Amino acid sequence: MRGAVSIAGVGRTKYSRMKxxxxxxxxxxxIAWAASLALADAGLSKNDLDGQGLAVAHAEAGHTVxxxxxxxxxxxxxxxxxxxxxxxxxxxxSMMIRAAAMIECGIVDRVLVVGADxxxxxxxxxxxxxxxxxxxxxxxxxxxxxxxxxGPTAQFGLVLNRYRHQFSLTDTxxxxxxxxxxxxxxxxxxAIYKTPMAEQDYLDSRMLSSPMRLFDCVPIVNGGMAFVVAxxxxxxxxxxxxxxxxxxxxxxxxxxxxxxxxxxTYTGFVExxxxxxxxxxxxxxxxxxxxxxxxxxxxxxxxxxxCGFCEKGMAGQFVENHDxxxxxxxxVSTDGGQLSGGQPGGAVGGFAPVLExxxxxxxxxxxxxxPDAQFAVAIGFGGLPYGRPGRSCITAIxxxxx
Amino acid sequence: MVEITHKPFPEITAQTQPFWQAAKQGExxxxxxxxxxxxxxxxxxWCVECGGRKxxxxxxxxxxxxxxxxxxxxxxxxxxxWKDDLPMTLAIVELDExxxxxxxxxxxxxxxxxxxxxxxxxxxxxxxxIMVPVFKPxxx
Numbered sequence: 001m002r003g004a005v006s007i008a009g010v011g012r013t014k015y016s017r018m019k020x021x022x023x024x025x026x027x028x029x030x031i032a033w034a035a036s037l038a039l040a041d042a043g044l045s046k047n048d049l050d051g052q053g054l055a056v057a058h059a060e061a062g063h064t065v066x067x068x069x070x071x072x073x074x075x076x077x078x079x080x081x082x083x084x085x086x087x088x089x090x091x092x093x094s095m096m097i098r099a100a101a102m103i104e105c106g107i108v109d110r111v112l113v114v115g116a117d118x119x120x121x122x123x124x125x126x127x128x129x130x131x132x133x134x135x136x137x138x139x140x141x142x143x144x145x146x147x148x149x150x151g152p153t154a155q156f157g158l159v160l161n162r163y164r165h166q167f168s169l170t171d172t173x174x175x176x177x178x179x180x181x182x183x184x185x186x187x188x189x190x191a192i193y194k195t196p197m198a199e200q201d202y203l204d205s206r207m208l209s210s211p212m213r214l215f216d217c218v219p220i221v222n223g224g225m226a227f228v229v230a231x232x233x234x235x236x237x238x239x240x241x242x243x244x245x246x247x248x249x250x251x252x253x254x255x256x257x258x259x260x261x262x263x264x265t266y267t268g269f270v271e272x273x274x275x276x277x278x279x280x281x282x283x284x285x286x287x288x289x290x291x292x293x294x295x296x297x298x299x300x301x302x303x304x305x306x307c308g309f310c311e312k313g314m315a316g317q318f319v320e321n322h323d324x325x326x327x328x329x330x331x332v333s334t335d336g337g338q339l340s341g342g343q344p345g346g347a348v349g350g351f352a353p354v355l356e357x358x359x360x361x362x363x364x365x366x367x368x369x370x371p372d373a374q375f376a377v378a379i380g381f382g383g384l385p386y387g388r389p390g391r392s393c394i395t396a397i398x399x400x401x402x
Numbered sequence: 403m404v405e406i407t408h409k410p411f412p413e414i415t416a417q418t419q420p421f422w423q424a425a426k427q428g429e430x431x432x433x434x435x436x437x438x439x440x441x442x443x444x445x446x447x448w449c450v451e452c453g454g455r456k457x458x459x460x461x462x463x464x465x466x467x468x469x470x471x472x473x474x475x476x477x478x479x480x481x482x483x484w485k486d487d488l489p490m491t492l493a494i495v496e497l498d499e500x501x502x503x504x505x506x507x508x509x510x511x512x513x514x515x516x517x518x519x520x521x522x523x524x525x526x527x528x529x530x531x532i533m534v535p536v537f538k539p540x541x542x
Contacts (some may be wrong), residue, residue, distance in 0.1 A: 117510065126406050126481050142412035143444035146534055148492050148506045151479025157472035158494050163468075165517045209474040209492070210512070259450045260442060262503045264470070264494075384443055387494050387502050 002279055005100040006235035006242035006401065008110070009044065009228035010355045011037025015221040015342045023223065023288065027061035028074050030116035030344075038112065042228040042237030046077060053108040053229075055083035055095035056078035057115030057347040058134045061122050071114070072389075081108045087252070089293045089350035090392035091115060092225075096354060097248050097394070099229040103156025109231050116224025118343025120174060140386065152295070152384055153217060154209040159389045160298045161211065163265045167313035170302055171211070173320055175202040177297035177332070178215050178339060180324040185336025187326070187368040192219050192342035216296045223344030225351035227358065232401070243358045246282070246375070247397040249275025253385060254393060264337055268315040268393030269306035269383045276377075276395040277308070284309050287397075289360055290330065291353035293381035294337040299389070303379055304332075325367045334360060334368050348381075353378035354396070361400040375399045409483035409528040418445055420459040425464040425533040431459040432501055432533045436538040464523035466497040466537065473512040483529070491515050495537050 013033045025033075039045060040355050056068040064070035068084040083098045085091030092115060099111035123131045135141065149155065163169060168259075179199055185191035197215065205215035235242035254268030267355055277283065283305075292303045301315035310318040322330040335341055335356040343349040357376035359365045365373075376398045383391025414422050424431045433442045437454030441462075448455045471493040477484045484490060491507040493515065507515050508524065521537035528534050 129479055136410070137413060139415075139418070139444060141410075142418070144504060145410040145480055146412045146528055146532065147504045148474075148484060148487070148534075149480065149504050150474040150477060150484075150488055150490075150492070153478050154472050154474055154492055157474075158470040158492065161472055162470035162494075162517070208476055208478065209472045212472070243456070261439060261496065331497075387504065 001104055002246050002281065003227050003232055003244040004104045006232040006244045007227050007354070007358045007398070008230045008235040008238045008240060008242060009038045009042025010358050011035070011041055011226045012355055013037065013116070013224045015190065015192055015223035016120070017192065017219070017221055020142055024121055025118070026293045027059050027116050027118045029226035030118065030222065031071055032075060034116055034226040034236070035112060035114050038114070038228050041240060044228065046075065048110070049112050050078045051080050053081035053083065053099055053111030054079035055085060055099055055100055055111050055113040057091040057095065058084065058086040059115070059117040059347060060130050060345055061118040069160055081111065083111065085115070087380070087392040088260040089295065090380035090382030090394045092351040093248070093378060093394040093396050094250065094392065096245065096396065097250065100245055103229065103231050109234055111229045112226060113229060114224065114226035114337030115348040115351055117348050118222040119220050119345045120222050142256050143386070150209050151276060153212045154199045155226065155384050156296050156298060156389065157212040159264050164334045166265050169298070169316040171203055172199065173316035174216070174297040174301065175199045176324065177300050177320050178202045178390050181333045181337045181339045182296065184326060184334050184368055186341035187366070188336045188341065191336035191340055192221060193340040201295035212296065216298070218295055218338040218343040221342035221344050222299060223342065223348065225344070225348060225355055227351070227354055241362050243361045244399050244401055245256065245396060246249050246399045247276040247278070247280025247281070248395065249273060250390040250392065250394040262388060264388045266312070267302055267306045267390045269303055269395060272393050273307040273395040276397050280399070282375055282397060282398040286375050287377055288331070289334060289357070289370045289376045290332050290336070291376060291378045292333060292367065293350055293353060294333050294380045295343070295349070297339065300332065302389065303381065307377065331370045334365065334370060350380045350382060357398045361398060373400065403512050406481050407483060408481060410481045411528070411530050411532050421445065421534065424459070424537060425525055428524070428525050430462045430464050432462045432497065432499055433457050434460040441499040443503045462497055462499050465494045466500045466521055468507070468515060468517055468519045468521060469494040469496040469502055471507065471515045486507065491535065495521060503535070506536045507538070508536045514539070
């Protein structure tokens with residue numbers, strides 16, 4: 001599978017924070033916008049997708065249960081292969097893997113992978129609580145909401161509390177991740193938060209659910225992203241230099257130890273990353289940039305160590321010892337990530353690591369270009385199991401076509 | 403939309419009805435697999451260990467330890483009815499029976515809660531005739 005498929009086109013819409021006077025676009029409009037950008041980037045038209053593949057991420061604003069087929073209808077596309085991503089922040093990388101498999105098998109030659117959401121514009125049952133399944137109904141909610149769980153911030157706060165009981169990870173080390181991400185956002189037109197953040201700003205930001213702070217959390221936006229996966233052979237004939245998918249690994253519902261009393265300080269990346277590195281045939285020192293799924297700085301730290309860039313428990317030290325800037329020795333979230341870039345809904349933020357990896361490896365990252373970028377890691381991380389961090393953990397390694 | 407001011411209430415299903423009924427009577431139940439004895443929470447449709455579908459509710463001792471804790475100072479992704487309970491300490495409590503659950507820690511200031519602290523169950527009303535388990539420190 002190594003290098004059999006490539007990303008031939010990418011597209012990201014402008015994000016909206018729905019400030020006064022901003023046009024309220026629908027989720028379908030964002031999907032079409034992102035799709036048209038990615039297709040144009042690849043030099044394709046919508047009619048090049050008939051008889052090919054369409055992959056669609058779930059959306060809280062999704063108005064039809066069979067969302068992926070509904071999107072085909074809305075867009076007037078007749079795909080042979082329909083893929084749906086419903087793994088939250090792991091949706092994009094999950095769909096990329098499935099697209100790769102269908103292309104490698106010869107079922108289709110190209111797949112448009114698209115995701116969009118308008119979390120700021122859907123009905124809420126209470127302030128900040130969208131009226132959608134899992135958020136407000138089902139056994140998963142019944143044993144959390146009434147028990148006083150304050151969403152992912154509290155759930156990850158518990159994991160970080162436990163992590164610090166077993167390992168060391170200081171506020172200053174976490175601040176460095178947040179500050180560097182903000183710095184990168186200042187270099188990226190598409191990012192939402194650009195005002196400089198200093199370490200003290202992070203440390204002073206108010207505590208929401210200990211030890212998670214305001215500056216630990218992503219800004220939620222409306223927006224969409226898309227990319228085109230094609231056989232590398234076909235991608236070579238398209239507009240842009242192909243960026244190949246060299247290796248991938250995934251695991252869902254990972255337990256470290258027993259199922260009922262697991263060690264919650266480990267994520268499934270300890271399984272999925274070795275799979276990806278084995279397939280790609282590269283080592284950690286070959287990696288030129290790391291694009292995590294950064295819903296919280298703490299999660300970035302866990303991904304760095306569970307992907308094997310350092311020993312378990314040493315991510316804080318690793319962050320301290322490395323320069324995470326685009327021109328440093330371990331570039332992280334070079335587009336500003338979600339932390340400062342914005343998260344267009346829980347299933348769409350996971351497109352950004354793929355998009356940024358592609359732009360960097362093509363040499364199209366403007367002022368934030370990692371010099372001579374050849375290999376990138378793009379992470380997918382989605383869903384929150386009860387009492388553990390992360391339902392789906394996907395590691396993808398991408399490389400510039402030589 | 404009518405503004406909500408209360409806490410969220412669970413949907414009570416045939417599967418979970420014994421749990422909520424026992425909670426009203428001050429008893430903590432956990433799910434037990436008849437095939438392999440595994441205890442699990444939140445309730446599942448089959449045993450996460452062996453896949454056995456004969457699961458029953460059994461009384462738990464109510465004792466456990468704090469596995470992790472986090473104190474919330476704002477209401478997030480939940481109903482506004484929690485406002486008057488802030489700051490509120492949530493924990494993952496590891497029961498002596500070998501399973502874990504999310505529950506609030508009561509009768510303790512946030513800085514009095516620590517990992518491995520011994521706790522025991524109590525029940526609090528969240529309104530509408532619903533009682534939920536909470537845990538308080540066992541003070542020697």
